[in-house]
Amino acid sequence: MTTTSAALATFPLHDGGGTPLVLLHGFPLDHRMWAAAARELPAGVRAIGVDLPGQGHSELSGMAPRLEDVADAVHATLRDQGEGNAVVVGLSLGGYVALALAERHPGFVVGLGLVDTKSTADTDEARAKRLRVAAAVEETQTIDPVLGMPAALLGATSAARRRHLFPDLETWIRAQSPVGVAWAQRAMAARPDRTDVLRAFDGPVAVVVGAEDQITPLADAEHMVHAANDGALTVVPAVGHMSAVEDPATVAAALSLLHRRVAEQTHRPRWPWQYRPEP
Numbered sequence: 001m002t003t004t005s006a007a008l009a010t011f012p013l014h015d016g017g018g019t020p021l022v023l024l025h026g027f028p029l030d031h032r033m034w035a036a037a038a039r040e041l042p043a044g045v046r047a048i049g050v051d052l053p054g055q056g057h058s059e060l061s062g063m064a065p066r067l068e069d070v071a072d073a074v075h076a077t078l079r080d081q082g083e084g085n086a087v088v089v090g091l092s093l094g095g096y097v098a099l100a101l102a103e104r105h106p107g108f109v110v111g112l113g114l115v116d117t118k119s120t121a122d123t124d125e126a127r128a129k130r131l132r133v134a135a136a137v138e139e140t141q142t143i144d145p146v147l148g149m150p151a152a153l154l155g156a157t158s159a160a161r162r163r164h165l166f167p168d169l170e171t172w173i174r175a176q177s178p179v180g181v182a183w184a185q186r187a188m189a190a191r192p193d194r195t196d197v198l199r200a201f202d203g204p205v206a207v208v209v210g211a212e213d214q215i216t217p218l219a220d221a222e223h224m225v226h227a228a229n230d231g232a233l234t235v236v237p238a239v240g241h242m243s244a245v246e247d248p249a250t251v252a253a254a255l256s257l258l259h260r261r262v263a264e265q266t267h268r269p270r271w272p273w274q275y276r277p278e279p
Contacts, residue, residue, distance in 0.1 A: 008050055008077040009057035013038035016046035019110060021259055022078065022086040023049045024094025026116070026153075026242070027188065028146050028181045029172045030056025033091070037244040040252035045259050048086075050074055052097065054180025065186035071100035075108055087262050089113030089206075089255055091244055092216065093184060099194040102201050111262040112201060112228075113255050115208040116241045118220035119195040119227065127189045134185040137178050146173060146181055155212030155240025165245060198227040205231040206258035208251055210239035232257075 011031050013023065021041070023034040031049030038047045051058040053070055063069050074097065078086060088109050090098035095117025102109045122130065136145040150169040151159070158165055198205065205228040209221035218235065225231040234254040239246035 007059045007061040008053065008073050010077060010081065011049040011051075012047075013049045014041045014045060014047035016041075016044040018044075018046065019259070019262060020083060020086050021045060021047045021113075021255060022074070022083075022088045023047055024052065024074070024088065024090035024097050025049070025055070026092035026094055027184050028055070028143070028149065028176045029169075030175065032056075032172055033242070033245055037248035037252045037255070040249045042256055045256060048078075048083075050077065052093070052184070054183045055176060060180065060183060063183075065183050065190060067096055067100045067187050067191050068104060070097050070187065071104050074101060075105045079108075084108075085110045087111035087113065087255075087259055089115065089258075090117060091115040092117050092241065093188060096188060096191055096194075099197050100191075103194060103197045106201070109201075109203065111203045111258050112198075112205045113208065113258050114205065114221075114224055115251065116210055116213050116216050116243055118216045119193065119198055119224050120220070121191060121193045122189060130185040130189040134182040134189075137182040137185070141178050143173065143176055143178055143181050149173060152215065153241045155210055155238065155242075155246060157212060157238035158240060158242075158246045162246060165242075169242070169245070195223070195227050198224055198231075199229070202229055204258055204261040205229075206234065206254050207231055208234045208236060208243060208254050210241060210243040210246065211235050211237050212240045213243070215241040230261075 025033050030051045034049050054060040088098045095114045133145050150166050207221050207225045225233040236243045236247050236250045244251045
């Protein structure tokens with residue numbers, strides 16, 4: 001583990017050289033959710049996990065609940081460690097942060113991986129629900145209001161066939177602090193629509209979505225890949241919102257292709273619009 005002046009903890013998840021894959025986790029989790037996918041990456045691809053503020057081993061350090069400040073903290077952390085640029089990959093909350101990074105530090109982000117996430121803002125209903133959960137967490141000073149999330153995060157197939165994933169998710173959720181959980185909910189509720197960031201981004205974009213994702217479903221993924229200048233879509237069969245946990249090998253393959261795209265020459269042909277249907 002390495003901690004920087006930006007108060008974020010980073011973790012080497014896969015050895016390699018060159019431009020790193022920076023892996024940003026979902027809510028209410030930490031870098032551990034990426035471990036299985038990182039193990040599936042090919043030799044030579046370096047992966048770095050980051051605990052976002054208030055999650056895992058990273059402190060809030062008085063930060064306001066703004067994803068813009070989270071993006072700045074991630075950028076400062078990696079620059080302090082000598083990284084000149086990165087392929088930034090985020091799942092759910094991590095995807096929101098990845099888009100904020102691309103907006104605020106475009107020279108740093110050379111490729112985007114958007115996994116089970118969306119570029120649009122919350123609806124009024126979703127925003128109100130986040131704020132209710134944040135208030136409940138703050139009132140009880142426990143994470144009880146989010147302990148039932150594994151059932152929503154995992155797909156129907158995982159619920160039936162991958163029951164071993166439930167204890168892992170519950171362990172990761174129970175390790176989070178009430179302050180960090182409430183803070184993250186408020187930060188996500190305040191985020192704007194960042195679809196225009198995708199339209200302006202000139203690097204390759206890999207959009208990945210679980211076929212059974214009920215939180216950020218296929219329509220959200222299609223919206224992003226159509227907005228991107230150089231985007232490709234991978235639909236992972238038989239998984240839900242935690243595709244990187246439910247089918248780490250398939251997600252790692254999509255991210256490996258993204259990493260190769262970044263390593264290619266600047267003048268490269270555009271990706272075709274790709275769709276991987278459920279068999």
